Amino acid sequence: FATSSSAIRIGLIPADGIGREVIPAAQRVLEALPNGPKFDFVHLDAGFEHFQKTGTALPQSTVDTLKNECHGALFGAVSSPSHKVAGYSSPIVALRKHLDLYANVRPVISVKSASTPNQKELDMLIIRENTECLYIKSERIEQDPKTGLKVAYADRKISEYASKRIGAMAFNMALTRQKLREQKPLAQRFWKHAPRVTIVHKSNVMSVTDGLFRETVRAVKESNPELYSGVDMDEQLVDSMVYRMFREPEAFDVVVAPNLYGDIISDGAAALVGSLGVVPSANVGDSFVMGEPVHGSAPDIAGKGIANPIAAIRSAGLLLEHMGHTAHALAMYDAVNAVLADASVLTPDLGGKSSTNDVVEAVLKHL
Amino acid sequence: FATSSSAIRIGLIPADGIGREVIPAAQRVLEALPNGPKFDFVHLDAGFEHFQKTGTALPQSTVDTLKNECHGALFGAVSSPSHKVAGYSSPIVALRKHLDLYANVRPVISVKSASTPNQKELDMLIIRENTECLYIKSERIEQDPKTGLKVAYADRKISEYASKRIGAMAFNMALTRQKLREQKPLAQRFWKHAPRVTIVHKSNVMSVTDGLFRETVRAVKESNPELYSGVDMDEQLVDSMVYRMFREPEAFDVVVAPNLYGDIISDGAAALVGSLGVVPSANVGDSFVMGEPVHGSAPDIAGKGIANPIAAIRSAGLLLEHMGHTAHALAMYDAVNAVLADASVLTPDLGGKSSTNDVVEAVLKHL
Numbered sequence: 001f002a003t004s005s006s007a008i009r010i011g012l013i014p015a016d017g018i019g020r021e022v023i024p025a026a027q028r029v030l031e032a033l034p035n036g037p038k039f040d041f042v043h044l045d046a047g048f049e050h051f052q053k054t055g056t057a058l059p060q061s062t063v064d065t066l067k068n069e070c071h072g073a074l075f076g077a078v079s080s081p082s083h084k085v086a087g088y089s090s091p092i093v094a095l096r097k098h099l100d101l102y103a104n105v106r107p108v109i110s111v112k113s114a115s116t117p118n119q120k121e122l123d124m125l126i127i128r129e130n131t132e133c134l135y136i137k138s139e140r141i142e143q144d145p146k147t148g149l150k151v152a153y154a155d156r157k158i159s160e161y162a163s164k165r166i167g168a169m170a171f172n173m174a175l176t177r178q179k180l181r182e183q184k185p186l187a188q189r190f191w192k193h194a195p196r197v198t199i200v201h202k203s204n205v206m207s208v209t210d211g212l213f214r215e216t217v218r219a220v221k222e223s224n225p226e227l228y229s230g231v232d233m234d235e236q237l238v239d240s241m242v243y244r245m246f247r248e249p250e251a252f253d254v255v256v257a258p259n260l261y262g263d264i265i266s267d268g269a270a271a272l273v274g275s276l277g278v279v280p281s282a283n284v285g286d287s288f289v290m291g292e293p294v295h296g297s298a299p300d301i302a303g304k305g306i307a308n309p310i311a312a313i314r315s316a317g318l319l320l321e322h323m324g325h326t327a328h329a330l331a332m333y334d335a336v337n338a339v340l341a342d343a344s345v346l347t348p349d350l351g352g353k354s355s356t357n358d359v360v361e362a363v364l365k366h367l
Numbered sequence: 368f369a370t371s372s373s374a375i376r377i378g379l380i381p382a383d384g385i386g387r388e389v390i391p392a393a394q395r396v397l398e399a400l401p402n403g404p405k406f407d408f409v410h411l412d413a414g415f416e417h418f419q420k421t422g423t424a425l426p427q428s429t430v431d432t433l434k435n436e437c438h439g440a441l442f443g444a445v446s447s448p449s450h451k452v453a454g455y456s457s458p459i460v461a462l463r464k465h466l467d468l469y470a471n472v473r474p475v476i477s478v479k480s481a482s483t484p485n486q487k488e489l490d491m492l493i494i495r496e497n498t499e500c501l502y503i504k505s506e507r508i509e510q511d512p513k514t515g516l517k518v519a520y521a522d523r524k525i526s527e528y529a530s531k532r533i534g535a536m537a538f539n540m541a542l543t544r545q546k547l548r549e550q551k552p553l554a555q556r557f558w559k560h561a562p563r564v565t566i567v568h569k570s571n572v573m574s575v576t577d578g579l580f581r582e583t584v585r586a587v588k589e590s591n592p593e594l595y596s597g598v599d600m601d602e603q604l605v606d607s608m609v610y611r612m613f614r615e616p617e618a619f620d621v622v623v624a625p626n627l628y629g630d631i632i633s634d635g636a637a638a639l640v641g642s643l644g645v646v647p648s649a650n651v652g653d654s655f656v657m658g659e660p661v662h663g664s665a666p667d668i669a670g671k672g673i674a675n676p677i678a679a680i681r682s683a684g685l686l687l688e689h690m691g692h693t694a695h696a697l698a699m700y701d702a703v704n705a706v707l708a709d710a711s712v713l714t715p716d717l718g719g720k721s722s723t724n725d726v727v728e729a730v731l732k733h734l
């Protein structure tokens with residue numbers, strides 16, 4: 001990197017709506033970490049609002065700065081235009097591709113509190129393939145010359161290359177999670193069995209593409225029996241996965257899925273832990289990590305100061321975790337869990353009356 | 368039709384696993400309808416077990432008999448081989464295509480009972496496009512000449528033709544449901560607003576294919592303002608749909624979706640009403656209807672006599688409803704709802720101890 005300082009340089013891309021409120025919140029928590037690393041924050045543009053102002057949703061300078069000057073990034077949320085807008089394309093999908101952030105890592109963990117005694121126990125890590133499937137955006141439209149009616153096609157790509165590296169990520173994370181549980185049994189960690197990887201697919205219909213995904217991920221375990229023999233492996237058809245996740249969420253440890261299924265499953269899992277406002281993600285590549293809350297830009301509450309900052313704070317924790325600063329990440333998770341368990345300072349999405357700022361203050365107190 | 372009798376001729380295709388238990392159960396209820404029509408049942412082969420015995424999953428004779436001799440059909444469930452089996456292809460997907468059953472109509476309705484007082488109120492009709500999307504099974508696999516690694520592609524097709532007719536089905540069913548609610552306010556019907564159609568898509572990523580689906584369905588309403596002005600219209604991205612469905616299931620009336628999203632959403636909705644064992648579907652074409660429970664062949668409980676027959680019985684009701692025998696269909700729904708509300712005779716999937724046969728007897732008593 002061109003930077004000579006020893007600080008960790010983080011690109012901040014709040015983008016649209018509540019992204020502008022939750023990214024600064026996460027930044028404050030990072031800056032307050034006791035004995036934490038020194039951070040250098042770089043503010044970068046992207047998003048639908050930026051597109052409306054400038055005609056580009058993802059400036060080349062943002063990509064270049066991330067690639068050449070940053071160790072990692074935090075992305076806020078992006079608004080989706082409800083109508084097709086010529087020239088607009090989702091900047092988050094583009095960033096994942098440009099930086100080869102091939103894994104979208106989404107832990108979904110329930111927190112019991114006095115106010116949610118019936119909360120199901122959930123301690124699941126969704127590993128979503130982040131570069132291909134229908135997200136390659138290879139689409140075309142034709143007009144039937146006879147009827148004049150339109151017919152559109154999209155290509156869905158599943159490669160052995162991408163399936164293998166996402167499979168390896170899933171098995172490795174299953175082992176890492178186990179190690180962390182042994183080292184530091186967090187109060188709020190529920191998985192109590194041998195590590196397990198559940199492969200999600202729909203190979204009963206897409207025998208070629210999902211068949212390749214399924215076989216390639218299975219082969220990861222078989223290719224290294226010494227390393228992975230302690231990791232159980234099973235599978236679920238995607239429709240059945242959504243059903244089972246709601247009926248028996250406690251049956252899942254690490255779940256690995258092609259891009260679109262992973263997108264859908266993680267929103268479903270978020271519903272099980274009370275709010276999208278608490279579910280974080282990290283877009284992980286071999287040399288770059290970008291934290292990103294799973295929620296959207298929430299235009300209905302943007303600017304009101306009541307957005308839940310927890311997903312963004314946890315995403316900053318994931319960023320540190322995947323950069324190797326595990327102890328600091330755990331400190332952030334513990335602080336957030338303490339606030340959730342206490343349940344007296346919660347934003348409206350969780351049934352509370354507190355503001356974004358109140359929640360940040362509460363988290364800082366528990367650091 | 369070649370048949371000269373005035374009976375309604377129904378093809379029965381139990382196929383695999385518990386399909387062999389629940390289809391006869393549904394048949395018994397049809398036969399017991401007070402002042403019901405005369406039925407002629409034709410037993411037909413299909414399924415994975417049939418494939419293993421004969422090398423074909425869907426005999427041409429089954430298709431021909433359905434097309435040339437039957438007024439409608441009931442399909443049980445089909446087992447999916449866990450590994451790719453050369454020459455095997457899902458008979459249910461093929462039947463939908465051969466008979467041009469372009470709409471998969473899936474009502475998901477909660478029933479309150481003493482044993483489920485906290486059951487959320489849900490009265491949703493999922494209209495799933497049934498002929499295209501990734502289900503066209505146009506897939507190919509290549510090998511990268513440099514790396515030797517495999518790359519697979521699937522085509523996803525969305526046509527204006529299919530989107531328009533599924534959109535029309537959605538708006539028409541929204542009106543039909545309203546009419547039925549006015550005519551005969553069932554105790555267990557919860558939708559209390561103006562009829563509403565929610566369009567599910569992911570046009571923020573697939574702007575061309577899902578964009579076409581979205582625009583075409585929207586155009587259905589605009590094309591006939593006189594007929595559809597009383598039907599509200601909104602939309603949900605598929606990931607957000609799964610989230611919202613679990614948080615506010617009472618917000619949905621008719622939901623229309625491309626094939627795969629519809630598949631996933633309906634399993635999710637089933638989790639909200641207690642069991643896949645109660646959710647029916649009808650595969651509807653312009654001149655043929657095939658009832659089909661949403662559940663699978665459940666090899667784990669097959670042959671034990673404890674499969675829940677309710678999804679199959681409701682599917683037989685849907686078959687009658689879509690053939691125009693609405694009063695008989697409502698009688699079947701009422702009988703099933705009475706058994707569920709009473710909650711003393713339930714199969715194990717609903718927490719009960721009763722057998723398939725016990726539930727059939729209970730339904731017959733309420734007819």
Ligand SMILES: CC(C)[C@H](C(=O)O)[C@@H](O)C(=O)O
Nearest residue numbers: 078090092093263571572606
């Ligand atoms: C905004 C959208 C393109 C994105 C996705 O589908 O990946 C979002 O839903 C997510 O989950 O990060």
Ligand SMILES: CC(C)[C@H](C(=O)O)[C@@H](O)C(=O)O
Nearest residue numbers: 204205239445457459460630
């Ligand atoms: C068995 C399978 C091919 C089928 C589908 O995906 O359509 C099933 O899940 C269903 O919902 O009817």
